[in-house]
Amino acid sequence: DQQVKQNSPSLSVQEGRISILNCDYTNSMFDYFLWYKKYPAEGPTFLISISSIKDKNEDGRFTVFLNKSAKHLSLHIVPSQPGDSAVYFCAAPNFGNEKLTFGTGTRLTIIP
């Protein structure tokens, strides 16, 4: 059972435009969400997070939106830069335990 889903395996965006990466979840007990960025041959790097008590969290060029009723979150990157090209994972910690459940990732390519 894939509790965290990223249905777009890849996304290409022109440099300077907005990148929007989507994530859906099925477990209504999730109350905190994280986005990680991963370059090839490196571990995931924490990017931004959001608690379920908020519907938006912003950090520089990165904004995460949470729609609890739709069980959907999205990561907006604006303006997109070539260094943003990476695989992005959304993740959620399971309620009552320590493990993170990850989506399958979206490969973002920024076109110069």
Next chain:
Amino acid sequence: DTGVSQDPRHKITKRGQNVTFRCDPISEHNRLYWYRQTLGQGPEFLTYFQNEAQLEKSRLLSDRFSAERPKGSFSTLEIQRTEQGDSAMYLCASSLRYNEQFFGPGTRLTVL
């Protein structure tokens, strides 16, 4: 450098051999996690330590896998009698709080 470190970065072994990986967490972090990532998937939880106590193990962690964290500092993950299906990236993460995990660069295992 105060990040999570893993050694070795790459390991090639023959089927049936034993391998051991090491993870050094961020020094003040009491929580340490192991994940496995295969191609096209997000990281999957394997096991978790709080200080030296192993508190949770995934069903993915068969009896050929063992993890230790002596003295609550570094951790080792051993795989006995490796199989080709064990080929993956093995990621270690550490945290102070359960919902902010910081990952190391990973150990890529190839079983021939």
